[in-house]
Amino acid sequence: MRKEDTVKLISAEGFEFVIDKKAAMVSQTIRNMLTSPGGFAEAQHGEVTFPEISTTILEKVCQYFYWSLQYASRSANTMEEVPFPPCNSLSTIVSVIPAVCQQ
Secondary structure, eight states: OOOOGEEEEEEOOEEEEEEEHHHHHSSHHHHHHHHHEEEEOOHHEEEOTTTTTTTTHHHHHHHHHHHHHHTTTTTTTGGGOOOOOOHHHHHHHHTTTTTTOOO
C-alpha cells in the first residue's frame, strides 16, 4: 500500500495506527483536517494526533471506521453489530464522538 493511501492516527500515549485513508475519511473531522485548503500540518504529513484519546479507545475508533466503511451501503437488516463489546461502547462513544466521529 502506498503512503499517500494511508493516514497515521496517533494516540495520547504516542501509539501510531496506520490505516487506509478511505477508512479515516469516515470521520468528517479527520476528512476536514486532511482535505482543507488551509494547509493544515495533518494534510501535509498525513498524520493526525489525538492528545486526549487513549490507545485503547483510538484502536476501537479505527475498528469502527473499517466497520462503517464496510457496512455503510447496506440496509440495517443486513448489518453486523459494531465490532466491540457493549462494556466498551459507552466509554468509547463518550470519548470519541466529540473528537473524531462527527459525520
